[in-house]
Amino acid sequence: MRQDIKAVVYRAAEISFDAYATAVRDTEAAVLADLAAIVPPPRLRKGSRPGLLFSVALGRLLKRAAVVVEVRSEAISADDAVWLPAHEAAAKRVTSGRKTLPRKEARAMQAKSAAVRASRSALAAWRGEGERESRKFKQARAIWRSRDFANALEAQRALPEELHYASRKSLERIFGRRT
Numbered sequence: 001m002r003q004d005i006k007a008v009v010y011r012a013a014e015i016s017f018d019a020y021a022t023a024v025r026d027t028e029a030a031v032l033a034d035l036a037a038i039v040p041p042p043r044l045r046k047g048s049r050p051g052l053l054f055s056v057a058l059g060r061l062l063k064r065a066a067v068v069v070e071v072r073s074e075a076i077s078a079d080d081a082v083w084l085p086a087h088e089a090a091a092k093r094v095t096s097g098r099k100t101l102p103r104k105e106a107r108a109m110q111a112k113s114a115a116v117r118a119s120r121s122a123l124a125a126w127r128g129e130g131e132r133e134s135r136k137f138k139q140a141r142a143i144w145r146s147r148d149f150a151n152a153l154e155a156q157r158a159l160p161e162e163l164h165y166a167s168r169k170s171l172e173r174i175f176g177r178r179t
Contacts, residue, residue: 005029005066012037021060030065034072035090054094058087115165122162123174136160144175152178 009031010020017038024030032038038057061068068077075086126137140159149155152168155178163171172178 007031007069008065010037017057021057021064024061024065026064026066028065030061030068032068032070035070035086036093039094051091051095054091112165116167119163119166120170122160123166123170127174141175144171145178147179 004027006028008020008024008028010017010033020030021038035058036054038061039054058068062077069075070086070090073082073086073089075082077083123137126134126140140163143158144155146155146158149158152171156164156166156168156171159171
């Protein structure tokens with residue numbers, strides 16, 4: 001980036017994008033954390049087309065600023081080799097209404113989801129058919145309803161390990177409310 005260009009950072013919490021785009025001058029670099037941040041989340045703009053809003057907003061900004069910089073992908077509008085893939089990725093995020101997750105977060109979510117499913121299947125297996133409830137199920141219900149524990153979290157920790165990832169709502173639905 002040239003030395004005579006001043007960087008102007010867009011922070012969505014501080015100013016609306018329209019006000020920011022209007023304030024940027026041709027001697028300034030518009031710095032965005034993510035290109036997708038220039039369009040409000042999909043649930044806030046009913047009946048509108050997010051791809052069109054994104055294109056119009058970005059076009060306005062490209063006309064006003066000397067250069068646009070996206071911090072997320074380190075893309076600069078003057079460098080087509082990096083800018084075009086960053087622009088495509090942002091357009092996909094905006095039109096799909098989703099933000100991509102980093103691999104580490106996605107794996108953590110997947111592991112937790114597997115643990116929750118395991119808790120549900122353990123409860124289903126323990127519950128048994130009809131009126132016949134297994135001994136494990138009766139013991140878990142007794143622990144859940146016990147007054148020996150100050151709160152639901154303590155009672156959940158006392159349950160067998162397979163049930164540690166079950167939500168409180170699920171436990172209340174299956175074992176009943178704690179008294």
